[in-house]
Amino acid sequence: MTKRSEHEWLADIISWGERLQRHVDGIDRTTFLGSEIIQDAVCKCIEALGEAAGKLDDLAPELDRALPGLNLKLARKMRDRISHGYYRIDWDIIWDTAVTSVPETVEAARSLMRKYDSDDGAGRRASGPPV
Numbered sequence: 001m002t003k004r005s006e007h008e009w010l011a012d013i014i015s016w017g018e019r020l021q022r023h024v025d026g027i028d029r030t031t032f033l034g035s036e037i038i039q040d041a042v043c044k045c046i047e048a049l050g051e052a053a054g055k056l057d058d059l060a061p062e063l064d065r066a067l068p069g070l071n072l073k074l075a076r077k078m079r080d081r082i083s084h085g086y087y088r089i090d091w092d093i094i095w096d097t098a099v100t101s102v103p104e105t106v107e108a109a110r111s112l113m114r115k116y117d118s119d120d121g122a123g124r125r126a127s128g129p130p131v
Helices: 006-024 029-033 036-059 062-066 072-084 091-117
Strands: none
Touching: 006 036, 006 091, 029 036, 029 091, 036 062, 036 072, 036 091, 062 072, 072 091
16 A cells, blocks of 8 residues: 655645535525535534544644644544434534535644745655645
8 A cells, every 4th residue: 555645644634634625615504404415525524524624633643733723733623523413413513514624624734735835845844844
């Protein structure tokens, strides 16, 4: 199995976060709460983003402490909650996560990605992930 880099996990966070934003763009809480299709799409994006966040946190735990707003641990917890506690999902919390927490995490990931991209081109600094 090929080991993925911090850069690749960050790219996944950004990609799934942007995908989520497309699902909720132009809708309000009421529309979200009334649409199982949108709820399912948002949950899938949160799960994928949370999985990538967890993997990134495993590889570089210092990033979560060094970059406010990245929220790797919280994203992982939300993913676990949706995956393992699917029978008691609070859709209001999912909505708040989609419109508040995920955009914050994506913006922090973009900021970090810019640091990676300005490095040696290999996706990481010689001394470890950029912080």
